Amino acid sequence: MTLSKIWVLAEAIEGEVAPITLEMLTKARELATTVEAVFGGDASSIAGVLGAHGATAVHATGDLGDSLPGVPVAAAIAAAVGTAAPDAIFLGTTQDGRDIAGRLSVALDVPVITNVTDLVERDGALAGVEPIFGGSQDVYTKFTGSGVGVFLVRPKSFAAEESGGGAASVEALPVPDTGAAGAAKVVNRHVEERTGPQLDAAAVVVAGGRGLGEAANYQLIEDLAKALNAAPGASRAIVDAGWVPYSYQVGQTGKVVKPTVYIAAGISGATQHLVGMKGSKNIIAINKDPEAPIFSVADLGIVGDVHKVLPKLLEALQAR
């Protein structure tokens, strides 16, 4: 089965094409004859990168001003799918990707297959694969209707590879009048500065959880991360508790990471956390509860007190 056309929602962060976009373009090339991107914004500076990853065209709305992308981009896509007729649209599981997918789903009256980590052919249709119960089982879901298939794809599901293609041609994607629904406006943007390696790109991640006991002890994680040139990460529990900002969160609602080494300290391994890190090449877990689910995915598990193990580890690393 080869589909004739797949659209991929392109996203850019600080002017750079988001890795999830390039991952989805790479996968889409395997599945369809024609791969095109759609973009909420001015695509002139990203058409080269999109083309190099297989998009022959990018349908772009032009500058969205201070609008949130969800409403205008979904309305523009919904208005265009009739003539452009893509078989499927891939969107990343990101804030804007989920907004656009939700709005698009209602506009086209089609469901969304969510949390997809793979896309395969089954029964002559494109099926999305969604891991459940912390990744112990995979659910294969296909669309039953005749409309366009809308898939929300998790970051880091595919490796991005260049196709050697030239720049994508930039095509206009007109935004219809969105009325009252489009009235939410961004009045100010804040960028949270992080120093050191990026969490979702680092070769080594050191993550801490509730087992650290209190917020001040997170400094141990920061120090270890620095010693290993690693990115510090966190479980949802301590982000919810306000110990560290959301940008540190690894898991279902945070970042998906696949480093060479993932060190989980004082993290029990709730499903919500496991789905964000179990693709790591090597996992080291330190936890005092021998029954903690994190040990089921660990290559090296230390049953012990993080307050005793981490300071000694830090000292040994700093002495090298």
Place this chain on the structure above:
Amino acid sequence: MNIVVCVKQIPDPADPGALDPESKTLKRDGKLILDESDSYGVEMALQLVGDSGEVTLVSMAPNGEVSGLRTALAMGAAKAVLVSDDALKGSDALTTAKVLAAAIGKAGEYDLVLAATESSDGYTGVVPEQIAAVLGLPSVTFAKSVTIDGDTVKVDRQTEAGYDEVVSPLPAVVSVTAGVVEPRYPSFKGIMAAKSKPVDQLTLADIGIEASNAGWAGAGQEIIEVATAAQREAGEIIEDDGEAFTKVVDFLSNLKVI
């Protein structure tokens, strides 16, 4: 100021989940509890309305389940609208959004609809935006703070890079992230009062949705297979004897990351 909060009653996450072998969807036949993710929206709504309005819950559940709703009523919500119908079993996110949007229409006058960004059991994360689309309302998702200023709502919305300050006219739909407020524990007085608070139980017919457009029949998607995923090989688990850190150093050294 009246606020509607969408809440989900889910199987206790502490119990191991299981799939129904026939339908291949999550079993929801035991006792259901208030999804912890929703307790933040309930708390935020109670703080925003203060003494000058009402918080109304809307929910969709099989078998007329109300135990999770009672928890939110005990926290201080005034009343609830519950859509419960056998024909809803197997409903996808889009049907859920259509049902909740119809239930919101039965909740009386409102200025704001709050929901969690995603549930803890299904986590599709698209329902709040779909509800807004069905209602034709503006929306702001991933809120980490919400303030009301006259007839507008101001939201700090999480982004990949940090956060955006977003302003929207009311009424609007806002989805809130976990941990943004400290949900109160229901007081004994609240628990007693919750027992007599009104829960309006509606069927699909009551909200004007055809059974053929809901549940299995209306889901535009089909689960074709559930397979056991490839598991990681079991690793080496050791008890810390005071020297276990050297194992970690060796492990890292073998991988040449140090």
